Each structure stands twice: as structure tokens, then as C-alpha cells.
Amino acid sequence: MISLKQYLAANDGTDGAKAMHAAKQWVIAVGFLAVTFLAYQPMWHASFIWDDDDYVTNNKALRTADGLRQIWVNPDATVQYYPLTFTVFWVEYHLWGLHASGFHLVNVLLQAANAFLFWKLLSRLRVPGAWWAAAMFALHPVHVMSVAWITELKNVLSGLCFLAALLAYLRFCGLEDGSTVPQTNRKLFYALAVGLYFFALLSKTSTSIFPVAILLILWWKKGRIGRKELVPVLPLFLVGILFGVFTLWLEKYKKGAYGQEFALPFLDRVLVAGHSFWFGLSKLVWPTRLTFIYPRWNIDVAAAGQYLFPLGAIALLAASWWARRWLGRAPFAALVYYAVAFPALVLIQVLYMMRYAFVSDHWQYLASMSIIPLYVGGVVTALDRFEVGFPQMRVTLGAVVLAVLGLLTWRQVHAYQNLETLWRDTLAKNPQCWIADHNLANLLAQRGDMQDAIVHWEHALESNPQLPEVYNNLGTALFKTGRIQDAINQWEQAVRVDPGYFGAHFNLGVALVQIGRVGEGIEHLEEALRIDPNSFEAHLSVSAAFARLGKWRGSIQHLEKALQIKPDSVVAESRLAALLATLPQAEGGDAPRAIVLAQQACKLTDNQAAAPLDTLAVAYAAAGRFDDAVLTAQKAVQLARAASQPRLAREIEERLKLYRSGSAFHPSTAAISPGNP
DSSP: OOOHHHHHHHSOHHHHHHHHHHHHHHHHHHHHHHHHHHHTGGGGGOOOOTTHIIIIITOGGGTSHHHHHHHHHOGGGSSSOOHHHHHHHHHHHHHHTTOHHHHHHHHHHHHHHHHHHHHHHHHHTTOTTHHHHHHHHHHOGGGHHHHHOGGGHHHHHHHHHHHHHHHHHHHHHTTTTSOOOOHHHHHHHHHHHHHHHHHHHHHOGGGGGHHHHHHHHHHHHHSOOOHHHHGGGHHHHHHHHHHHHHHHHHHHHTSOOOSTTTOOOHHHHHHHHHHHHHHHHHHHHSOOSOOSSOOOOOOOTTOGGGGHHHHHHHHHHHHHHHTHHHHOSHHHHHHHHHHHHTHHHHHHOOOGGGGTOSOOGGGGTTTHHHHHHHHHHHHHHHHHHHOTTOTTHHHHHHHHHHHHHHHHHHHHHGGGSSHHHHHHHHHHHOTTOHHHHHHHHHHHHHTTOHHHHHHHHHHHHHHOSOOHHHHHHHHHHHHHTTOHHHHHHHHHHHHHHOTTOHHHHHHHHHHHHHTTOHHHHHHHHHHHHHHOTTOHHHHHHHHHHHHHTTOHHHHHHHHHHHHHHOTTOHHHHHHHHHHHHHSOGGGTOOHHHHHHHHHHHHHHTTTOOHHHHHHHHHHHHHTTOHHHHHHHHHHHHHHHHHTTOHHHHHHHHHHHHHHHTTOOOOTTTOSOOOOOO
8 A cells, every 4th residue: 555645756746735634625624524513513502492493392393294395486485495405494494303402413413514604705715714714703792692593504504505606606606716617618607607606595584695795706806896707796685685685574573573663763773883893893702691692782873972883883894995006905895794794784784683683693693704814814914024033823723712712612512402491590690581481481481480480571561561471471371370450460561551452451351351350351351352253262251251141142153153263172062051051041941952052062073072971961951862872871980980080970960850851051050060171
């Protein structure tokens, strides 16, 4: 076996150089993969978190082949129209189901691949310290949100397509090495770049900045943008604008990014964008106290100090333009790209997450691709000039920086282990984050920690007293702990904040009926039905309330509507059958129909539930079929006892005495009403 050195010596210089180049690329690719996997090691034990239910766990489009078709042809099939992203989710679901580790694996692999492509891009553009910048991109903790959050597959996937498209475009314009590319090959590379750009847009629309990146790179390298450079980019601008407008429409009208929290005047948006510019830069340079949701700034156009942020950003851009003759064109190009990719996104887009914060780490994923190499390139250039006598300074400093970034990333990934760690970490760094309090309270309530949940809901309302859903959930928790009047107070406040809130009207109506304020309860239940006429539960509750007042026809009417909404409801059929069987004909009684309804309810429960059989026995007796009533009631008693329902068994036995004596059951003949589920 010959050695690598002998093999290279046996070939001409070109072949040897190619082999060395290929070996170098493999080593670098494996290096990026290794350091990325090491930094994101805590992800292997992580589960799904916020929004992952809409994107994956509860996404029915991932389940079937038709769902895959719907992902592409129906924008309403998924929470956002990113069909390539959801296609990858579809494939992942069919590979490993709902095992979160598989989804995390793909995100980490994509992050490592993006670091490798980023290195290729920077190397071809001859950026100083290309490997160090790409390694920083792989390990920077500001990217944890994009990698550790399964939902943000759209970020890392679109980033892959974005970088690959840039590399293809460099080949098209012959910029990567200054060589002349044959015309046929140029067309192929242009088509490849356009195709990859489409893939990027179909993964996430923020990649619409691709043509801006191209023009800035061309200006940086050539010092001018002529017709030759501009014409091929114009169609890309048009495509990006169309995708962007479509996404804005979906974000506003499908995800609900409208209303007072999103309707920021233009001047307010300018202040937010200016603040975002400096905030984002600070987190890239000094990535401390990173959190899932940052505090939402108070924007005040009357506060002169707030104008320093946008004016400072403009001043920095102007200074980099003025200094280009000494520093080169790279700083200005990098800062313009960053401003377009991140703060401008905040300026022009209506993003649902802006309800909670004006800035987010995952919005920086593409933007950081200019600042990181600018920072690294500046440091490397300075070290090359001043490291006389210290030839290892670059390696030493770079290794220390990467080790620190990797450690920060490893620590930050722990916040994304599950929903509880995510919200507790957010509250530790942003105590006034009401959505974290609210979501943590929901989680605690689901597992039975009702008192802790109440504390977090109350804290959420201290942070933001205009949250009807929080008042509603707090009311439900108080009701379950026996604090009925306190619960009613919370639901009444929810209705004051949002008069059109169905849940608060419904819960308030049920509670008022329960404490005897039946008339008031019916008013709120009917208001709930005006908001949602197709609420099965509301119709059932109104029917029960009318029955308490002896308004039988109203009770029957709402049960009929409930059955129209849910024809196979055992509860609605049994309740309606009980009313029709026990009421006089003049008040709406109808024994034959009661038998039919009760039989349907029994059929739905395979004749193995005591309550529907009890109702059927009542209906048989009302129709004069006492032998059938006795046999049915006897079976109902046996099932009630077997199901450990002694009270129901006793009630049925009391009614059984009536049937044996040839009497039907009516509310006036006994204190015991027919059993219902």
C-alpha cells in the first residue's frame, strides 16, 4: 500500500492539488460536524416545545400522502405556507414518528452543513479568517434558538438553500476566483441559483434578501453595479417581493398578527428598528443573557433619547461609507446587509411574535452572516499586522473564543429541553414576560399543580392586565379549587376586557347557573351562542339551565340544536329522551321518539352503560311497555353496580318499583330523576 505522499508524487501537480483540496474539505466538514454536535449535545434529551404542536405533533398534514399534497397546494393546510419545510417535517414524521430526537438531529446536521457552506462562501470571497468565522457561525449561542427549536427547521433549512444559491451565483458571475466560466455553464449555474433561491423561499420567506446580498457582494468586489450585474438580479427581486407580500398577508390574516399590539405607526417602527439594530449587534458581539422572549420595549416618539438608536445606526453606516477608502468596502456592505436582513425585517413586516417582543434571536440567523466575518476578518487582519514574534496568537485567540462560544451554546441549549425549562429560563431573564407566565401556568395546571398555576396567572396579569384568556384560565383554576365567587370575578373581568370572548361568557354562564343565578347565567350562555352558534357544549348548558327554570320547550329546542351539531352524542340523545319521556304531551312529551333516541344512545355505548339503559327504561314505561321497562332497568342496575355506581343503582331500583306496579316515571312521582351521563 502506498502512502498519501507517494500517491500525490505519482500524479501530476493538478491531480495532487485536487486530492489535497478534497481531503482538506472533508477534514473541515467533519470538524464542523464534530464541534456542532458537541455544543448541541443536550438536545438529544430535549422534547417538543412551543409551536412544535402546530408544526409537528398536532399537524395532521404530516400523517398521510394526501397531507403531503395539501402542504403544497393548500396554504391553509399548515400554520405557515413554507411547503419545503413541511415536506421535510413530513419525511421526518414517516421516518421516526414523534420522537423529538430525530427532529433535533436534522436541525443539528443542517447547522453543521450551513457552517461548511458558509466557510466555502467566505473562502471563495477571500475573506480573512474564513474558517474561524464559519466555526463561530456554527457555535454562536445566538443561533441556539434556530437550531434547538424544532419549529425553526425553517431557519436552518432556508439557510442551507440560501448559502447554496449564493455559491451557485458566484459561479455564474465568475466572481469566486476571477476565472471565466463558459457561457453554457454560466446559464446552468444561473438556473441552479434561481432554483435554490426558490427552495429557500419555500422554506422561509426571510431569504428574499438574496438579491440584496448578491448586489452587495458584487459592489464589494467590483466597486460598481452596472447593467450587466443588475439585469440578472431583477427577476429575483420580483420573486422575493411576491413571496414576501404573500407571507405578510398570511401572517396578518391567518396567524392573527393584527390589532393594537401590531398596529405600530411608521415612526414607532423606525424607533423599534433602530433599537433592534444595536440590540442585535450587541448580542452577536457579547452574547449574554440570551432568552427565548426579550422584554418588549416601551416606544415613545416624544422621548428624544429613543431617536439616538436609528440616528446612531445611520451614523455608523455613513461612517463606514466615508471610511471605505481606508477600510475598504467590506464594512459598509456588511452593515447594509445586516440592516436589511434584520432591523428592516422588523420595520416592514408584521410578525406574530411581535406581540411579545420586538426582537428575537432567530431573526438574526441570516443577518449574522455579515457581522461575524466582518468581526473575525478585522481581528485576523489586525493580528497579521501586529503579531510579530507571536505566530500562534491567531490560533490561540481563535481557539479560546470558539471554546467560550461552544460552552455558552451548550449552556443555552439546556433552556430548550422542554416547555417548563423554556418558560422558567425566560422568566428568570425577563420576569415581566406575561406569555411565559401564562404558558407555564397552563403547563402546571395540566399536571395538577393548580396553586402554582394560579400564582403565575396572577403574575401575568400584573405584567399585562389586558389579557382576557388569562382571566379566563385563572377563573377556571379558581373554580376547580372551590373559589367560585373569585372565579366569577375573573370571568366578569375577561368579559369586560373582551366582550366577544366566547370562553369567558360560557364559563361565567355555567358558574352562575350552578350557584342559583340561573337567569344571569342564561344571558351569558346565550351571548356565548351568539358568538359561536355551533357550540355543542353551550347548547347543552343552556338546555340544562332552561330545565332548572321549568322552561321545557326551550330546553328541548337547545338539545335538538346540540344533536344537529353532534348527531352521535350519547349525552344529548339521553337528555332529550329523558325529557320527551317524562314530560306531558302538552309540554312537548313524545314517548315513541324518546324510545328511538334512547335506543340510539344505548347502541352507541354497546348496551354496556347503565345511564342510557336507565333512560330507555323510562321511555318504555312512558309508552306503556312496562315489561320492556323492567327488563331494561334490571340490566341497568347490574351495570351500575359493576361500574361502582351505587347511587345510580339505587335510583334505578326506585324507578323499577314503579314499572312493576304499572306506573311510568315522572318528576312529580318521585324525587329521583332519570340518570344521565
